Amino acid sequence: MTTTALLALDEIQRIEQEHQLPLYAKREISLVRGEGPYLFDSEGRRYLDAMSNYGVAVLGHADPEFAAALTDQLNTLATGHQSFYSDVRAALLVEIAKIAPEGLSRAFLSNSGAESIEAALKFARAATGKPNIVAARRAYHGRTLGALSATADPKYRTPFEPLPLPVTHVPFNDITALEAVVDGETAAVIIEPIQGEAGIYPADDAYLQAARDLTTRHRAMLIADEVQTAFRSGVPFAITRSGVTPDILATAKALANGFPIGLTLVTDAVSGAMPSGAHGTTFGGSPLACRAALTTLTALHERNLYARSEELGAQIINRIEALNSPKVRQVRGRGLMIGIELKERVTPTLRGLQEHGVLALPAGNLALRLLPPLIWQEEQVDELISALSMVLGGDESSG
Numbered sequence: 001m002t003t004t005a006l007l008a009l010d011e012i013q014r015i016e017q018e019h020q021l022p023l024y025a026k027r028e029i030s031l032v033r034g035e036g037p038y039l040f041d042s043e044g045r046r047y048l049d050a051m052s053n054y055g056v057a058v059l060g061h062a063d064p065e066f067a068a069a070l071t072d073q074l075n076t077l078a079t080g081h082q083s084f085y086s087d088v089r090a091a092l093l094v095e096i097a098k099i100a101p102e103g104l105s106r107a108f109l110s111n112s113g114a115e116s117i118e119a120a121l122k123f124a125r126a127a128t129g130k131p132n133i134v135a136a137r138r139a140y141h142g143r144t145l146g147a148l149s150a151t152a153d154p155k156y157r158t159p160f161e162p163l164p165l166p167v168t169h170v171p172f173n174d175i176t177a178l179e180a181v182v183d184g185e186t187a188a189v190i191i192e193p194i195q196g197e198a199g200i201y202p203a204d205d206a207y208l209q210a211a212r213d214l215t216t217r218h219r220a221m222l223i224a225d226e227v228q229t230a231f232r233s234g235v236p237f238a239i240t241r242s243g244v245t246p247d248i249l250a251t252a253k254a255l256a257n258g259f260p261i262g263l264t265l266v267t268d269a270v271s272g273a274m275p276s277g278a279h280g281t282t283f284g285g286s287p288l289a290c291r292a293a294l295t296t297l298t299a300l301h302e303r304n305l306y307a308r309s310e311e312l313g314a315q316i317i318n319r320i321e322a323l324n325s326p327k328v329r330q331v332r333g334r335g336l337m338i339g340i341e342l343k344e345r346v347t348p349t350l351r352g353l354q355e356h357g358v359l360a361l362p363a364g365n366l367a368l369r370l371l372p373p374l375i376w377q378e379e380q381v382d383e384l385i386s387a388l389s390m391v392l393g394g395d396e397s398s399g
């Protein structure tokens with residue numbers, strides 16, 4: 001298929017620069033088409049997608065089964081409020097129940113990661129009747145005012161202060177620091193099982209277990225933010241690897257392969273504390289969103305993409321380590337959520353990769369983040385390693 005952009009590149013750039021708020025540091029290319037693991041720009045140049053729109057497009061781009069299911073749903077019923085029952089929503093809830101951590105039997109459907117976190121924080125307050133939240137340093141939980149209160153980076157917070165929720169940020173993976181702040185006034189401790197934006201830092205099992213024990217002891221909620229970690233660490237939900245079950249789990253991104261969605265899972269006890277009508281959303285749980293999520297979850301299971309992510313992720317980490325690049329300090333991650341911490345700022349490496357036809361992400365200032373579609377094959381891993389070796393200056397054969 002050839003690539004035909006609606007407008008010329010300089011026209012696209014001019015219009016976006018003139019009409020959008022200047023909030024995003026734009027890369028200079030315009031993406032106009034995707035096919036499986038690849039993206040194409042307006043000039044017809046092909047890129048290996050190692051970012052899947054910040055972890056969203058798990059089935060890659062223009063997946064025929066996904067496109068057919070959404071087209072069918074568009075031709076049947078796209079929008080509908082949750083005050084009516086829906087066949088597609090019910091079918092999705094059955095699939096969610098199959099993968100939900102034990103005891104998280106109730107689902108709230110919304111439209112984004114921040115919304116799924118916002119709901120989690122509200123539910124924690126309603127369920128405990130307590131005000132305070134404990135989050136980790138470097139945590140990223142989204143940009144709505146509640147979620148932003150839990151997000152740590154001053155770059156996101158400062159323009160909007162004072163923020164509405166009282167949140168204490170403590171060092172990540174530090175049990176003593178957590179013990180020092182969780183008390184009888186704590187409504188929730190919120191944790192990313194693998195910190196994403198911060199630089200791909202996995203939480204230790206002992207840390208998650210300590211958070212579980214402390215929250216239980218103080219009758220507070222443990223919230224797992226799986227907006228970025230879900231579906232790509234080799235299992236549906238990364239926290240389950242530690243044997244810890246949260247009271248509330250929020251996810252979004254990959255769940256509907258690019259259709260906007262948010263999901264907050266809670267226990268029966270939390271659900272029972274929510275008064276009818278106390279929370280809601282117009283778009284959330286629409287037949288179209290539910291069909292997108294249903295198709296994605298079915299594909300992840302039927303195509304064996306959980307196990308495959310784990311296998312490919314291990315392969316990628318080994319091969320990056322084998323490059324022995326003088327620029328790499330450490331490679332971290334699980335499944336297809338990988339961080340390469342550099343000894344220098346990451347921006348030139350990202351630019352270099354783009355020039356070599358690979359789109360990747362930063363995480364913090366020093367880490368290169370890989371969140372590829374889960375449909376990658378060995379061929380895509382080879383392409384990635386070859387581009388990385390050119391940009392980072394290592395060589396597999398020297399390892």
Ligand SMILES: Cc1ncc(COP(=O)(O)O)c(C=O)c1O
Pocket residue numbers: 054112113114115117140141142143192196197225226227228229252253
């Ligand atoms: C861990 C985590 N939580 C919450 C969010 C917010 O999600 P969204 O951008 O869909 O609002 C993100 C987004 O990157 C995230 O990585």
